Amino acid sequence: MRRPASLLPVLAATALLLTACGTEHTGPASAGSGAAERPTRTQVDDPGEDGVRITSLTLPSVSPSPTRSTSVSAGGIPADSGVLATYEVINNGTERLTYSVVFTFLGSDGGAVINQSTTVRDVGPGKTVRGTVRAGELPPDAPRVTQAKVLEVTTVPAGEAPAEPGTCPASGIRISADKGDAAMGLRVVGLRLDNCGKRDYTVGGYPLLELLDDDLDPVDGIEILDGSGDITSGAGPDEPPRPITLEPGESATSGLVWRNTTEAGTAVNVPHVRVRAKAGADPVTVTPHLDLGTTGKLGVEPWAKAER
Secondary structure (H helix, E strand, O other), X not given: XXXXXXXXXXXXXXXXXXXXXXXXXXXXXXXXXXXXXXXXXXXXOOOOEOOEEEEEEEEOOOOOOOOOOOOEOOOOOEOOOOOEEEEEEEOOOXXXXXXXXXXXXXXXXXXXXXXXXXXXXXXXXXXXXXXXXXXXXXXXXXXOEEEEEEEEEEEEEHHHOOOOOOOOOOOOEEEEEOOOEEEOOEEEEEEEEEEOOOOOEEEOOOOEEEEEOOOOOEOOOOEEEEEOOOOOOOOOOOOOOOOEEEOOOXXXXXXXXXXXXXXXXXXXXXXXXXXXXXOOOOOEEXXXXXXXXXXXXXXXXXXXXOOO
16 A cells, blocks of 8 residues: 655745745834834823822834734724823812812924823822823824823812713712803803613702802802893793703703803802702702803703603
8 A cells, every 4th residue: 555745845945935035023123124112101290180190101113114003993094193191199188089180292392282081080088099190092194192181170079070981970960060052252151961770760950050169169140041132032931940850861961051251350160060950859969160250140941851
């Protein structure tokens, strides 16, 4: 019977072929090869602001040509710039706090390239929490980021912080504020009440508000008005408040309306507003940063059921 031919010559030829072709590496290439080098991480000596400071900044090395390791979106633009900062939050106070922080990433000339916001929840007294914030995707013509710093910090008692998106408080009610709208000197910040619980929830009338300063102390000298008729006539007559019942999954909206006219007197800024959906409801403190000017008036619209 005829024996099969030996495989040794074939294996030897294959080994020689692989050796001649070489092995492809995905790690850092030697200088001048055109491949990207490892990102550089630099320690940052930042005094910070209100207990929040940046501790290091990671920047991607400049690469003269794209590499296969570059993450790109469907449009071919890098999905993430690779720029990130690490930070720490130190609560030197006596109560548990939730921090809302705005970080700004800067170019070599000190100009802002992009801002990013993050929320650090439930930091106990004397505790330190560390985290990372990414610059994210940058415009193609954006200057190279070389610096980062803390731009703004606001704090609220942890038990009054707005619920994290996608979560539902034990009360079954979620209150939030939008970023506001401005037109012809008129300012409007929207409030939203979501029934994320399992039972119907009834409200009637207006949200109950407390205006608070940076230290969460009451702001005096502002008249809170029912409706916006005394602020502007552009929205038509005020709608009368009506009891509304929200089924699970339904929402209601309200609005804070004012003009930030500055005339004689001292302009008033209100960073925080403590909101109760109705009497006896748990408070939620939002941070719309109301620039009320010198008018001394803030209009509040009644709750109205939102369209699904």
